[in-house]
Amino acid sequence: MTTTIQALDSVVAATRWVSRLAARLMGLALLAVVLFIGAEIFMRQLVGHALSGVHEYSGYVLAVLSAWGISHTLLERAHIRIDVVHGQLSPRSRQMLDIIALLALNLVAWTIAINAYPVLAKSLANNSTANTPLATPLWIPQAFWLAGYVWFAITTSVLGVRVLAALFMRDDATIEALAGPDKGEIAQEAN
Secondary structure, three states, X not given: OHHHHHHHHHHHHHHHHHHHHHHXXXXXXXXXXXXXXXXXXXXXXXXXXXXXXXXHHHHHHHHHHHHHHHHHHHHOOOOOOOOOOHHHOOHHHHHHHHHHHHHHHHHHHHHHHHHHHHHHHHHHHHOOEOOOOOOOEOHHHHHHHHHHHHHXXXXXXXXXXXXXXXXXXXXXXXXXXXXXXXXXXXXOOOO
């Protein structure tokens, strides 16, 4: 059983690494959007001519950023939680609530990913382009957007399997670390 737990921990670590990399790439993309918006404002004020496509591409970046960002947010336990009742429960009841919440989130994540695919498929089938002067093929941002939601579904599945294994092994610390609310402790792991 120890080998299985070690393998699951390795998968969780790999998931965390990919999510952290994606978060950093999305941060760079957001920084680029900020620079392009700044350049567009500067050009509009001084030259009287705006950069075309800034609003279009900033929208794509925000959609892709939100899809990829939720995995990193989940792994860092940074989602907003309302814990009014949670703190009043016994430790075992809190664990069960945390596990149910994670498994419900897994169901929601897969529902989003499965229902996002037809959007991409329709754009590919119709060769859809944006109704803008740039006429961006919509499959490009939609593919990144869908990949983010699929990654979120995979992330929730990995955490769900690991938390269920921890429940089976009666590993309360792992359940708390992966599914419990963040208590504000500073993470000790290296970035």
